[in-house]
Amino acid sequence: MTILRSPRLADGSGRGIPDATVARLPVYLRALNSLAEQGVLSCASNELAEQAGVNPAKLRKDLSYLGSYGTRGVGYDVEYLRYQIAREMGQTQDWDVVIVGVGNLGSALSAYQGFSARGIRVAALVDADPQRVGTVVSDIVVSSVDELEAIVAERKIAIGVIATPGTAAQEVADRLVAAGITSILNFAPAIVQVPDGVDVRKVDLSIELQILAYHEQRKTGTTSTTSKEVIA
Amino acid sequence: MTILRSPRLADGSGRGIPDATVARLPVYLRALNSLAEQGVLSCASNELAEQAGVNPAKLRKDLSYLGSYGTRGVGYDVEYLRYQIAREMGQTQDWDVVIVGVGNLGSALSAYQGFSARGIRVAALVDADPQRVGTVVSDIVVSSVDELEAIVAERKIAIGVIATPGTAAQEVADRLVAAGITSILNFAPAIVQVPDGVDVRKVDLSIELQILAYHEQRKTGTTSTTSKEVIA
DNA sequence: GTCTGTGAATTCATTCACAGCC
DNA sequence: GGCTGTGAATGAATTCACAGAC
Numbered sequence: 001m002t003i004l005r006s007p008r009l010a011d012g013s014g015r016g017i018p019d020a021t022v023a024r025l026p027v028y029l030r031a032l033n034s035l036a037e038q039g040v041l042s043c044a045s046n047e048l049a050e051q052a053g054v055n056p057a058k059l060r061k062d063l064s065y066l067g068s069y070g071t072r073g074v075g076y077d078v079e080y081l082r083y084q085i086a087r088e089m090g091q092t093q094d095w096d097v098v099i100v101g102v103g104n105l106g107s108a109l110s111a112y113q114g115f116s117a118r119g120i121r122v123a124a125l126v127d128a129d130p131q132r133v134g135t136v137v138s139d140i141v142v143s144s145v146d147e148l149e150a151i152v153a154e155r156k157i158a159i160g161v162i163a164t165p166g167t168a169a170q171e172v173a174d175r176l177v178a179a180g181i182t183s184i185l186n187f188a189p190a191i192v193q194v195p196d197g198v199d200v201r202k203v204d205l206s207i208e209l210q211i212l213a214y215h216e217q218r219k220t221g222t223t224s225t226t227s228k229e230v231i232a
Numbered sequence: 233m234t235i236l237r238s239p240r241l242a243d244g245s246g247r248g249i250p251d252a253t254v255a256r257l258p259v260y261l262r263a264l265n266s267l268a269e270q271g272v273l274s275c276a277s278n279e280l281a282e283q284a285g286v287n288p289a290k291l292r293k294d295l296s297y298l299g300s301y302g303t304r305g306v307g308y309d310v311e312y313l314r315y316q317i318a319r320e321m322g323q324t325q326d327w328d329v330v331i332v333g334v335g336n337l338g339s340a341l342s343a344y345q346g347f348s349a350r351g352i353r354v355a356a357l358v359d360a361d362p363q364r365v366g367t368v369v370s371d372i373v374v375s376s377v378d379e380l381e382a383i384v385a386e387r388k389i390a391i392g393v394i395a396t397p398g399t400a401a402q403e404v405a406d407r408l409v410a411a412g413i414t415s416i417l418n419f420a421p422a423i424v425q426v427p428d429g430v431d432v433r434k435v436d437l438s439i440e441l442q443i444l445a446y447h448e449q450r451k452t453g454t455t456s457t458t459s460k461e462v463i464a
Numbered sequence: 465g466t467c468t469g470t471g472a473a474t475t476c477a478t479t480c481a482c483a484g485c486c
Numbered sequence: 487g488g489c490t491g492t493g494a495a496t497g498a499a500t501t502c503a504c505a506g507a508c
Contacts, residue, residue: 020477022446026439030421044489053423057479064491072490073486089442090449097441104340109437111336114398114421118438119445158448159441166346182451183444189262189346191285199447201440205341206350207258208433209329209391210321212415213351214254215431216390217322219414252499276467289501296469304468305508 017088021062025085026118027052028059032082033117044075086119096123096157097185100172101164102132102142105187109163110138124151128168145175152179159183166190173200249320253294257317258350259284260291264314265349276307318351328355328389330413332404333396334364334374337419341395342370355387360400377407384411391415398422405432 031051035043045063049056063069063076069084070076086092099106102125110122125137128145135142143151151157160176162169162184169188176184177198186192186202194200249257263283267275277295281288295301295308301316302308318324331338334357342354357369360377367374375383383389392408394401394416401420408416409430418424418434426432
């Protein structure tokens with residue numbers, strides 16, 4: 001699901017947070033926002049961990065990679081911690097993304113509430129289908145994929161989202177990379193190859209369901225011992 | 233992104249495949265299907281690994297958990313391996329899913345091509361909004377969420393998909409569990425609590441983008457050394 | 465010679481358990 | 487007394503490297 005180098009201590013700044021921790025920080029952020037909305041000013045690792053669905057020791061270790069932002073005997077100041085995590089995640093600036101492919105999924109993504117609160121701005125939509133170019137989706141005029149390079153350059157877009165059919169994914173990825181994009185979120189059912197230095201994350205809806213089906217199978221006792229034949 | 237117990241050797245059948253491997257098997261399956269379509273009959277671990285975007289040693293170790301389905305000095309028979317993985321993943325039967333929430337995302341999911349080829353069948357759509365109940369989405373009549381329990385029982389649905397706003401997620405999860413469902417895929421931006429024995433996988437679109445933004449930030453040299461202040 | 469299958473080595477992640485501070 | 491922060495211990499996942507089958 002992830003293809004990323006892990007630069008633990010590989011750069012000058014010396015920070016280097018484990019990948020697994022980075023993947024959880026947004027979850028903590030969400031939990032903190034929710035607490036803040038409820039007017040909670042301070043919380044202990046237990047409470048925050050429960051909100052986030054993780055074990056408290058893991059939460060504390062994760063936070064320890066950022067610094068010592070809690071108070072022993074007391075807990076964490078909700079607003080202060082929220083700010084520190086947001087800063088570490090780069091949410092003190094907005095990130096512009098381009099979505100390639102405005103089918104069902106691309107449209108759903110562009111309509112997704114909650115990007116804006118997390119420093120994500122859908123800056124452009126592009127599609128290869130001339131029928132769709134010029135139409136308006138979520139208040140954005142769909143551009144032709146031919147303009148991809150120009151759009152990326154002009155709007156300083158850093159992140160590309162692929163929401164095309166699987167067959168188009170590699171070509172789109174190549175064009176995104178050629179346009180200078182170094183972070184790609186791929187929803188298409190295909191593995192895309194990219195040069196070093198480009199990060200790709202992949203979300204595959206049917207894979208998630210297949211993983212659940214596997215566990216479900218094991219629970220319901222359809223225990224396929226070596227050579228049990230097809231049932232349905 | 234995942235909350236699952238790992239039952240390595242915890243059951244009678246003695247199989248027990250690592251979670252990380254289970255998550256990759258569908259990827260291999262996809263790569264094998266693609267090779268089969270191209271008329272390839274046999275392939276070595278290197279080729280398959282490249283298609284799947286993993287290191288060849290990892291691929292071989294993953295496959296070794298299923299059994300010895302390759303031939304030394306030769307490689308793997310595409311069709312045979314494909315069948316073995318499909319069987320292990322439970323794809324020799326169809327899995328019925330119910331999607332709760334027929335907004336943009338729920339609609340996109342119900343229209344998703346490629347479920348059927350992977351043993352996933354969208355058996356029902358439900359929504360809480362009376363305006364949507366009775367409408368037809370992807371050839372399925374949307375039912376009221378009040379009928380959830382009846383639908384699950386009648387159609388023997390094993391997997392529930394939550395595609396509601398975050399605020400409704402916990403209630404929907406509770407109802408799915410009460411209806412007897414033990415596998416949930418949660419797209420809502422909220423952590424849901426479920427009893428032991430219920431598997432939940434979570435996909436959060438904005439979290440994936442936030443993770444990319446973090447790495448992007450580190451690449452573009454916005455190196456936030458402890459106390460460097462906001463730039464944009 | 466080729467390529468699989470797998471123990472051993474390594475790297476990464478989680479959890480424990482407690483010292484240190486409030 | 488309560489709760490954080492973190493070394494040390496455990497557990498999982500990845501990668502190496504090579505014996506063994508073809």
